[in-house]
Amino acid sequence: MTTTSGIPTTMRAAVLHGPGKLSVENRPVPAPGPGEVLVRVEAVGTCGSDVHYYREGRIGDFVVREPLVLGHEAAGTVVTCGPGTDERRTGRRVSIEPGTPCGSCGECRPGRYNLCPDMRFLATPPVDGAFCEYLAVREEFAHEVPDTLTIEEAALLEPLSVAVWACRKARVAPGDRVLITGAGPIGLVAAQTARAFGAREVLVTDVLPHRLELARAAGATALDVSRTPLSVAEYTPTVLLECSGVPAVSGEAIRTVGRAGRVVLIGMGGSEAPLPVSRVQNYELELTGTFRYAHTWPTAMSLVESGRVRLDSLVSHGYGLAEAESALTVATHDATAVKAVIYPQR
Structure with missing residues (x-):
C-alpha cells in the first residue's frame, strides 16, 4: 500500500532476533519528525560490527x-x-552519518559529539539500523553527495x-612512515587516506593474499606476516594505525614504532591487549584510541571526489535485502570477500 505521495506505508527490514x-x-515506514528527512535507502555496506552482532x-x-535492524x-x-x-x-542523494548526538552535553558542545554519552547510533542496540527500505534521519546528518x-x-x-578520523588523531603529515596492521576495509581505506594526507611510505600487513594485493593497488607496500614476521621486517614507522583488533598484533606492532611516534588503536577486538610499556616510555610514544568520528564527511567526500581515495x-x-544473511556470512565461505553491499530496494 502506498500513500498519495507515492511513499509506501510499510517496508521490508532485515531484523536480527538473536545470534x-x-x-x-x-x-x-517511519514518518520524519521535526528536523528529520525520510531517506529511501539504496545501498548499505556490511560492517564487521554487523557480523559480530549477527x-x-x-x-x-x-x-x-x-x-534489531542491522546496518549503518x-x-x-x-x-x-x-x-x-x-x-x-x-x-537529493545523501550519505547518512549514522550517529545522532544530543547536541548539548559536555562532549557535544566542544565538538566531540562522537563521545556523546547519549549518542543514538544506527544498528547499536537498541537503535535500529539501515537494513531496511526507508530511514528517518536528522537533516544535518544526511549529507548531500555530488552526482560524480x-x-x-x-x-x-x-x-x-x-x-579520516584516525589519520587526524595520528596527525599524519608529509614525510611520515605509516604502518597499518590489518588489510580489511578500514585498513585499506586508511592506507589510501594516509597517502592522501601526505605520508611518504605506507606499509600494510595481513595474511590474506587478495587483501594484500588490494593494499598494493592502493599504493602501499604489502607485507604477508605469515611469511615474514613484522619483527624482522626492519620497518620503523612514525605512525601506527592498528586496524586488526588482534591484541597480540597490536603489541608486536607498537614495538616497531620509532621515537616520538604516534599509535592509534582502531580495530575492535579483545577488551585487553599486552602493552610494551618500556617501548612507550623510552620512546615517548603517544597512544590513543578512536571511537567513530566527528566532522569528517566533507573531507571524506572531497577525497573520493578528487580521486585520491x-x-x-x-x-x-552485492545482495538484495532478502539476501542480507548471505551478506553477513559471505566471508566465511569466500576468501576474496572484502565488503558486501546490500541494496534494500532489490
Whole structure:
C-alpha cells in the first residue's frame, strides 16, 4: 500500500532476533519528525560490527536484547521532509552519518559529539539500523553527495570517515612512515587516506593474499606476516594505525614504532591487549584510541571526489535485502570477500 505521495506505508527490514537468527519482515515506514528527512535507502555496506552482532549477539557492553535492524553504512535519496527542514532537499542523494548526538552535553558542545554519552547510533542496540527500505534521519546528518559519486561510494563514506578520523588523531603529515596492521576495509581505506594526507611510505600487513594485493593497488607496500614476521621486517614507522583488533598484533606492532611516534588503536577486538610499556616510555610514544568520528564527511567526500581515495575497489559482493544473511556470512565461505553491499530496494 502506498500513500498519495507515492511513499509506501510499510517496508521490508532485515531484523536480527538473536545470534544467527535473521528474518526479513514488514514494518511501518517511519514518518520524519521535526528536523528529520525520510531517506529511501539504496545501498548499505556490511560492517564487521554487523557480523559480530549477527554471530554473537553483542559487542562488548552492547547486547542485542530485543529485535534489531542491522546496518549503518547507508546512502539513498530524500523522499520527503519533516517539519522545520528544507523541503528543497527532496530528491537529493545523501550519505547518512549514522550517529545522532544530543547536541548539548559536555562532549557535544566542544565538538566531540562522537563521545556523546547519549549518542543514538544506527544498528547499536537498541537503535535500529539501515537494513531496511526507508530511514528517518536528522537533516544535518544526511549529507548531500555530488552526482560524480556512485551510491556505493556514498554509503562507504562512513568507513572512510573512520580512516579520516584516525589519520587526524595520528596527525599524519608529509614525510611520515605509516604502518597499518590489518588489510580489511578500514585498513585499506586508511592506507589510501594516509597517502592522501601526505605520508611518504605506507606499509600494510595481513595474511590474506587478495587483501594484500588490494593494499598494493592502493599504493602501499604489502607485507604477508605469515611469511615474514613484522619483527624482522626492519620497518620503523612514525605512525601506527592498528586496524586488526588482534591484541597480540597490536603489541608486536607498537614495538616497531620509532621515537616520538604516534599509535592509534582502531580495530575492535579483545577488551585487553599486552602493552610494551618500556617501548612507550623510552620512546615517548603517544597512544590513543578512536571511537567513530566527528566532522569528517566533507573531507571524506572531497577525497573520493578528487580521486585520491577509491572506494569502489572495496565492494566485492552485492545482495538484495532478502539476501542480507548471505551478506553477513559471505566471508566465511569466500576468501576474496572484502565488503558486501546490500541494496534494500532489490
